[in-house]
Amino acid sequence: MARVLVVEDEPAIAELVALQLRHAGFDVCLAADAEAARVEVDRMLPDLVLLDWMLPGESGLALARRWRGDERTRALPFIMLTARAQEADKVAALDTGADDYLTKPFSPKELLARIRAVLRRRAPEALDVAVEVGGLRLDPVTRRVTRRVGAADLEAKLGPTEFRLLHFLLAHPERVHSRSQLLDRVWGDHVFIEERTVDVHVKRLREALGPLHCADLVETVRGAGYRLARPARDAAA
Ligand code: CA
Numbered sequence: 001m002a003r004v005l006v007v008e009d010e011p012a013i014a015e016l017v018a019l020q021l022r023h024a025g026f027d028v029c030l031a032a033d034a035e036a037a038r039v040e041v042d043r044m045l046p047d048l049v050l051l052d053w054m055l056p057g058e059s060g061l062a063l064a065r066r067w068r069g070d071e072r073t074r075a076l077p078f079i080m081l082t083a084r085a086q087e088a089d090k091v092a093a094l095d096t097g098a099d100d101y102l103t104k105p106f107s108p109k110e111l112l113a114r115i116r117a118v119l120r121r122r123a124p125e126a127l128d129v130a131v132e133v134g135g136l137r138l139d140p141v142t143r144r145v146t147r148r149v150g151a152a153d154l155e156a157k158l159g160p161t162e163f164r165l166l167h168f169l170l171a172h173p174e175r176v177h178s179r180s181q182l183l184d185r186v187w188g189d190h191v192f193i194e195e196r197t198v199d200v201h202v203k204r205l206r207e208a209l210g211p212l213h214c215a216d217l218v219e220t221v222r223g224a225g226y227r228l229a230r231p232a233r234d235a236a237a
Helices: 009-021 036-042 058-068 085-095 108-122 161-172 179-187 197-212 232-236
Strands: 003-007 026-032 048-054 080-082 100-103 131-133 135-140 144-149 152-156 218-221 226-228
Touching: 003 009, 003 036, 009 026, 009 085, 009 108, 026 036, 026 108, 026 131, 026 161, 036 048, 036 058, 048 058, 048 108, 048 144, 058 080, 058 085, 080 085, 080 108, 135 161, 152 197, 161 197, 161 226, 179 197, 179 226, 197 218
Parallel strands: 003 026, 003 048, 048 080, 080 100
Antiparallel strands: 131 135, 135 144, 144 152, 218 226
16 A cells, blocks of 8 residues: 655645545555654655645755755655646756646546556555566465466465565566665665564565576675566566
8 A cells, every 4th residue: 555645734635635545545644844744754755745835844845855865765756736836836846856746726536646647657566556577476456476387377475574575676676775775665664673674584585486486586786785687588578
């Protein structure tokens, strides 16, 4: 389930948006200003942020710039919400690295469509869509991990953490993820869990993928972290 942080100081709008998002199956948390937003992001890196431009104190724009300048939040997807509709404002918002931009008032339908579009591009593991790399397929709806080998569909038995880990890796193939990034995105906590925990679960994941003949899909990148490699013939396809 995708975690969405709504940063909005007008309670009526914040609650309405939260209601619509929860109804659509998102896990929502709220922040009324930049400081509260920072606390929420520190506590748990969301999959996406809806960020109001005009906030009391530090503006949404300034907060966005700060996020883009920080290692941990550099890739945090966010959609800017604003009452402004000037082209120069839109350009300023996109220049901070906003993934999209919505002018108030917006319809719930449009908001949801744009959120899904950003997540599909930036955090597909947050959506309930099947992912597949090198014939290895994970379906978040049925919670099955399968691979066709010859005429047989082989199924892997994964624990809940290994399942989430594989889901994240399959959604972002070829990229190297540090242990700290994996703790953030898979465990939802980069502070209180030891990085060695990642190694333990990668080992279990490889063991579980052994019977499907793809234990070597998850590569160790020395000094950097882990990567799910796309097999050569898959990349050519
Ligand atoms: Ca506002």
